[in-house]
Amino acid sequence: MINKIKLYHGDGGAKTNELIRQIFLKNYGEAEDVLSDSFVFNTHASKLAYTTDSFVVQPLFFRGGDIGKLAICGTLNDLATAGAKPLYISAGFIIEEGFDIEALCQIASSMGEVCKDNGIRIVTGDTKVVEKGSADGLFINTSGIGVVSEHYSPQDIEPGDEIIITGTIAEHGTAILLDRYDLAIETNILSDCSALSHLISDLEMMLPYIKRMKDPTRGGIATVLNEIADYAGFNVELLEDNIPIHPQVKAVNAILGIDPLYLACEGRMIFVVKKGYGSKILQLLEELCGCREAKMIGCFTADRQKLVYMQTKIGGKRVLPSLESQTVPRIC
Template structure:
């Protein structure tokens, strides 16, 4: 590993994974769960709980479909949802640059309050620090959350034939950030998919029992989160390119820019591994949820044990889909 931090260490790909393993796990110890999931699950006398924390440094602070405040609350809620947990309480810490506009801060706080109210995830504690001008790009936010894990959700080993579902169109958040950040003169009715996914748990209800793994494909996008799942669990994953839901506008913009949308962040999607034979049944219930009408089965767990992800292309070939290497689009969350 390099002896200096690069921007790529924060992009969620292989450099981030190296940083976590070579620095944080080295000194903090391996997680009890045995993998690097976004939430830590533990048991109490009252039941099973999930705990998570995340920091948000998105640029620009306001974008089509949301802002840093909405992103912060949704991001933490979605990390809990990926652990099968309904959010209960959140904390919010702010690092604010001297001279930051208070009206903008009010807009951010309002966005956070609206998501909190809609999901019944109460913001109950927080902290504020103000630093000298130039030390922070406007405002950074850290949120932590705790939630109650559903008794119906029982994560377990992925096996060949298990179906892989993504709950909606991919790369919409990353593409929306790209357009706004660089003031691209593109006429497109495209917004970030940023939104809370916790209500999906109640929609699935008893069908949670068929789900083996859930992850939200944020930094590094769909390709990177699938690689993490394959590596952590020692399985191969096979995808069908034609089955991956992606808006034509998203595909077109990224084609022009030479960016692979499989590596761009989503902030209101979930990747779900479903027990073999139950994929269509679970998919039917997922599509009931408001922003999941484009949900699709995009592949399956393959028989290999190399930790590889490969894709059957639209032209009939196959290609390896590696984890994100280097920088794709920094500061997306």
């Protein structure tokens, strides 16, 4: 570990994982399941999930959303990875002196709309104002609590288990790049920022066949799949032809020299599915969830190197390591 925090410590890749393990887990105590985005615990009546997240995205307003929408959707999606239907959310604001009130109203309105659409409420919060130059406009922290479906329980991953992504990749990361750097590229790309809570209800009866769920935010699908492979102890094989990506997203990233496999999604879920059940779940995703671009993108193999690799269109293999160097900081 170096002795100063660098921007790459917030990118969601190998350096972020190193920071979490060597600083936070070392001092807080090891978590039962370091792969999960929500902590699941029992009460007398039911099993609950609890999660927290902070949002420092730049710019605060981007094509397809803003920091407020992102904060609520991100929290709901972290609960969904634990199989939880959301109940309540808290919201804490750190606001820089001089921040525009109209902009703050717009952000609060976005948060309220997502909550209304998903049948939840923000029930507690906190606001702090700091001196000009101390917070780059606005930071938001949210926490969420939800009830875990009785049909969902994470299971050990085995060779042959199938991997599904619920939609096209890299749209959020690409939208942020376009707006942050005011790139003169004509495109209708929007962030995929959206809440995924409905997946838990829509797929209720198939949840016993879903072994793991993870939303591919910082570090993109390549980094998230490396985390899962490391936890499972098996290799992941992806098929390049099966990875859904809009042509415009692919083109913009080719111009910028960025690999979309490492760019954040904020409205997509990765499922690890019991072997043989992927096709049925894909059918339900399309029919019930509106996920018409969901794809089965690969599977786990029996090899134990814990590698993620992609079978390319020309017949080769490309190893996809975890994100090591900075791609796009302050993405969420």
